[in-house]
Amino acid sequence: MKKHNFSAGPSILPQEVLLKASEAVVDYNNSGLSLIEISHRSKDFVDIMENARALVLELLGLEGKGYKALFLQGGASTQFLMVALNLLETRAGYLNSGSWAAKAIKEAKLYDDVYEVGSSKDANYNYIPKGYEIPEDYDYFHCTSNNTIFGTQMKSFPKTNVPMVCDMSSDIFSRTLDFSQFGLIYAGAQKNMGPAGTTLVVVKEDILGKVSRKIPSMMDYQVHIDKGSMYNTPPVFPIYTSMLTLEWLKNKGGIAAIEKENEKKASLMYSEIDLNPLFKGFAVKEDRSFMNATFNLTNDNLKDTFETMLKEAGISGVNGHRSVGGYRASMYNAMPIESVKALVEVMSELESKA
């Protein structure tokens, strides 16, 4: 049976990417060797790394604008630390829009003064804080573009002269934005880009080198830039699979093309949530994420029936995060609209049964 994979991350990847990645594990490019048993300094892998780095800048429209793309390790959680180590000299502002934002704040506080310029914690993060100010003397401003757990997404970003740092783990490559408004973007691969195990960092080089502390080598963006993202052995398989996904996206027409599909999927999903009296959306409407739709049953007695129906339809990964409860439909780039239709159909069938 066809599975509909709504997992929040690690999450769905294009089938053609999975097939190519699988082949490479046995024999890469007819070399007689597996991709994962060759040197990362071999021409084969250096080409993969360079291609992946170039595709990132091309897809984001950042070529020739002073940005470098890095494929690091340790997830967004390590970036919480690296951002502070590399950029925090005296004080920084953070937007507290969800659990991950709160973790980023906690880690940065180890290093210096960190201020929450806005927070939606009071409402269990069901909206994006707005109307906040970013003082001109802050070293940087940090925000989270999409809050996977709560299903909210920033639709606009503040105008500021302070370097803007954005955790785009769960919506990078999903919508057109002026990416040059950001000084640093980071994203764990395991949503729209590839498997777990590598973290994309896109950094405008001129924001670096302004802190006085000594930075450990592995935590230093400049060290990784100078070594072409190969300071140490990189996570070969996650980077190769990410490169394949970036190529797939480019062949589909890039971010502008996928954005249209993502809008259609989200629109279908939210229409059902709003029109079906058995369901209620969690996030406020204006801040709804196009990647993760969070919703609850209005009648908890239907829980078992609904979940059995989901299972019978081959729908997996829709359980909500424990801090929100209910359901979460993650509709990343690789998800076909057919899967959203299958979920919406089950929801509508539940209504006709109830």
Added chain:
Amino acid sequence: MKKHNFSAGPSILPQEVLLKASEAVVDYNNSGLSLIEISHRSKDFVDIMENARALVLELLGLEGKGYKALFLQGGASTQFLMVALNLLETRAGYLNSGSWAAKAIKEAKLYDDVYEVGSSKDANYNYIPKGYEIPEDYDYFHCTSNNTIFGTQMKSFPKTNVPMVCDMSSDIFSRTLDFSQFGLIYAGAQKNMGPAGTTLVVVKEDILGKVSRKIPSMMDYQVHIDKGSMYNTPPVFPIYTSMLTLEWLKNKGGIAAIEKENEKKASLMYSEIDLNPLFKGFAVKEDRSFMNATFNLTNDNLKDTFETMLKEAGISGVNGHRSVGGYRASMYNAMPIESVKALVEVMSELESKA
């Protein structure tokens, strides 16, 4: 043509592991989903993680002895930093036996006093320093069991009451040792355990919690222990493939069984180096590594001939590291003795031609 893969790392893995890992990328366990697109919190992946962690302790003979196994990210290079952050309160002793040891020393020096108790830098690291003392008041002693670049290996370890920390990146699981003499062992996966992208840490829990600094969450061993090595999204594919390799090793009879094979391979290799007048070993005999044999041609004019012959025999990955030059034959666990025979045959053929 059959390839003989002598790559120093990422390096050869068992063929059956590659096949299983490749299958899982398309369909894991007949679930209809790829291993790399399911949640790391799913039962499927939690089972993989727990199985991998248990296999590590079982193979090392460390079950029930207060040790925890973790699968982290960032390679040995990140461990250079984590070891110091978690264990270095006032001073520590390091054995400078190679380039990686020197990097470990450099990173730890950011935090506090670090002393080189012994060094073989004066001889381009062609031997293992011996006869050094480890003062009783050191927080820990750090050594590198096998020096991949130089082809040296510690045959014995000092007796000390100070916690012993060992970088075993290039010889873990290759030979029997009393692993309980170490307080902390770490190893990048990409030699004897799996693909690049995960780092094994085996730590005796009672050596932790003795430093006064605040440790960032991702750098804190205790945080990872408390979260069952799942504080954040782990590198799913590298861990799964490592688990398969550990299972393969267990089925072969464990470390004692593979050690016998490794001894045979090394003995074959070093015999040829010593008996063939065209070659000269780089490392001193008593410290020769059973994993990486380093050697040079005695007559540089034969370079092109030798390398053409290697290529024709399907032998790859034998170029020496730039800091040593010449050749390096890495003979990790997964390398069949046939590959070593193929290399030795080429060396001996060169002699008969010359």
